[in-house]
Amino acid sequence: MITLTGVQKSFGANRVLAGVNLTIPSGQSMVIIGGSGTGKSVLLKCILGLVRPDGGQITLDGQDVTKADRDAFLARFGMLFQGGALFDSLRVWENVAFRLLRGAKALPKADAREIAIGKLRRVGLKPEVADLFPAELSGGMQKRVGLARAIAAEPEIIFFDEPTTGLDPIMAGVINELIREIVVEMGATAMTITHDMSSVRAIADRVAMLHAGVIQWTGPVSELDATPDPYVQQFIHGRATGPIASVR
Amino acid sequence: MNLATPLAALFAAIGRPVLAALTSIGRVTLFAGAIVGHILRPPFYLREFGQSVLQIGWFSLPVVGLTAIFTGGALALQIYAGGSRFNAESVVPSIVAIGMTRELGPVLGGLMVAARVASSIAAEIGTMKVTEQIDALVTLSTNPLKYLAVPRVLAATLAMPVLVAVGDAIGIMGGWLVGITRLDFNSAAYLKNTADFLEPWDVGSGLVKGAVFGFIVALMGCYHGMNSARGAQGVGAATKAAVVSASVLILAANYLLTEVFFSA
Numbered sequence: 001m002i003t004l005t006g007v008q009k010s011f012g013a014n015r016v017l018a019g020v021n022l023t024i025p026s027g028q029s030m031v032i033i034g035g036s037g038t039g040k041s042v043l044l045k046c047i048l049g050l051v052r053p054d055g056g057q058i059t060l061d062g063q064d065v066t067k068a069d070r071d072a073f074l075a076r077f078g079m080l081f082q083g084g085a086l087f088d089s090l091r092v093w094e095n096v097a098f099r100l101l102r103g104a105k106a107l108p109k110a111d112a113r114e115i116a117i118g119k120l121r122r123v124g125l126k127p128e129v130a131d132l133f134p135a136e137l138s139g140g141m142q143k144r145v146g147l148a149r150a151i152a153a154e155p156e157i158i159f160f161d162e163p164t165t166g167l168d169p170i171m172a173g174v175i176n177e178l179i180r181e182i183v184v185e186m187g188a189t190a191m192t193i194t195h196d197m198s199s200v201r202a203i204a205d206r207v208a209m210l211h212a213g214v215i216q217w218t219g220p221v222s223e224l225d226a227t228p229d230p231y232v233q234q235f236i237h238g239r240a241t242g243p244i245a246s247v248r
Numbered sequence: 249m250n251l252a253t254p255l256a257a258l259f260a261a262i263g264r265p266v267l268a269a270l271t272s273i274g275r276v277t278l279f280a281g282a283i284v285g286h287i288l289r290p291p292f293y294l295r296e297f298g299q300s301v302l303q304i305g306w307f308s309l310p311v312v313g314l315t316a317i318f319t320g321g322a323l324a325l326q327i328y329a330g331g332s333r334f335n336a337e338s339v340v341p342s343i344v345a346i347g348m349t350r351e352l353g354p355v356l357g358g359l360m361v362a363a364r365v366a367s368s369i370a371a372e373i374g375t376m377k378v379t380e381q382i383d384a385l386v387t388l389s390t391n392p393l394k395y396l397a398v399p400r401v402l403a404a405t406l407a408m409p410v411l412v413a414v415g416d417a418i419g420i421m422g423g424w425l426v427g428i429t430r431l432d433f434n435s436a437a438y439l440k441n442t443a444d445f446l447e448p449w450d451v452g453s454g455l456v457k458g459a460v461f462g463f464i465v466a467l468m469g470c471y472h473g474m475n476s477a478r479g480a481q482g483v484g485a486a487t488k489a490a491v492v493s494a495s496v497l498i499l500a501a502n503y504l505l506t507e508v509f510f511s512a
Contacts, residue, residue, distance in 0.1 A: 045383070048387055071389050078387075083380060085380040085383065086384075087381055087384070089299075098388050098390075099389065149388075
């Protein structure tokens with residue numbers, strides 16, 4: 001279980017997170033929604049230690065993440081980045097098997113390649129893709145490779161940063177389905193940040209809305225449409241008028 | 249009239265860039281220290297090191313060789329023209345050899361490698377930063393400094409003396425070619441004169457300079473790449489800063505090393 005208590009982060013005068021309180025239960029898929037620039041990615045990076053929070057506490061199974069053994073902590077995570085973040089200089093299978101080829105538990109090259117090809121198959125890519133470079137793939141294929149890399153080491157917790165951004169609706173649907181299937185089959189804890197409502201409905205067990213640096217609303221996805229919260233209602237229906245100020 | 253306000257503004261105008269410069273020096277020093285500290289500690293990324301040796305060393309050979317041959321030739325012409333004013337044309341072989349090995353080989357080689365390698369390292373790492381590849385490395389339990397910077401800095405430090413040695417030989421050959429074709433030197437006499445006057449430390453000091461310049465080139469490329477701002481403009485600025493700072497530091501280090509090696 002991941003617990004965030006009063007997490008704060010500012011960049012200069014810009015206060016992005018103003019005291020975020022959130023619990024992500026083990027084995028559940030939590031989706032964080034919110035407008036662009038509301039700090040969703042910063043929140044995710046704070047949990048991973050890529051950004052240091054100014055205040056508050058983040059715990060994983062009761063242990064403060066800032067005091068945990070860093071390698072052991074990160075070994076429990078997989079992450080799909082918004083743009084894929086594949087390493088240009090490495091072949092697709094080397095990207096997928098990156099963690100498997102390094103560290104104390106490094107596998108022989110042939111074994112790592114076999115696992116990588118298995119993971120590529122799992123995300124719907126043919127083995128021939130394994131020897132290509134990321135620049136030779138389409139955006140949708142890069143997302144799939146990123147997903148294969150995120151699950152390659154069978155992590156307990158997987159983060160998805162805007163998994164459908166830049167994809168056409170059909171490919172977005174495919175990626176959403178894949179994420180849901182993989183999270184369920186691995187029994188992993190998932191945290192996704194998105195403003196794509198089709199992703200929310202496809203992926204989430206629970207939803208939290210981040211606005212003005214705090215969690216404005218959180219609850220099961222089944223209650224999302226019925227909640228009277230005006231912020232959530234404005235966001236999910238894409239209304240220009242409401243409590244969330246829009247820039248015209 | 250109250251002079252305090254314009255005086256304070258003057259001090260602030262001087263102080264801000266001085267503080268910024270000191271901050272940068274401190275950051276670069278810490279960055280360099282961290283890299284040196286990681287060189288002997290596992291894990292070692294041998295594949296990345298090998299690729300860096302190829303990129304920095306092998307693929308820089310043509311540009312270093314071309315620079316050296318033209319410099320050696322021009323140096324022979326200049327020394328001949330200058331030496332003829334006091335009947336000292338015969339010093340051409342020895343001065344070309346000493347000039348190439350002590351100064352022009354390492355300095356021009358370093359500057360050419362700075363233009364070619366510091367820019368490419370800064371652009372590559374800067375692009376990795378803005379496309380979140382460096383964040384991805386962290387989430388995959390890999391230290392970006394160790395994986396990206398250490399192999400490049402080590403490769404440049406070891407490859408640069410080899411490039412300098414090759415550049416020295418080609419530069420001396422350039423001088424010899426001009427000497428025998430344009431200045432009427434006897435080939436055997438030219439080569440004997442070169443060998444007689446050249447001392448091991450002439451070559452050795454240039455190789456040490458080469459190692460220092462290689463370290464500077466890769467350090468600046470990695471530092472500016474890892475501190476690149478977002479977007480294409482940020483990567484462009486990091487690339488420019490890497491080349492300019494590497495070039496200036498090479499010239500400054502060259503003066504300091506020359507003082508240390510030859511001032512006595």
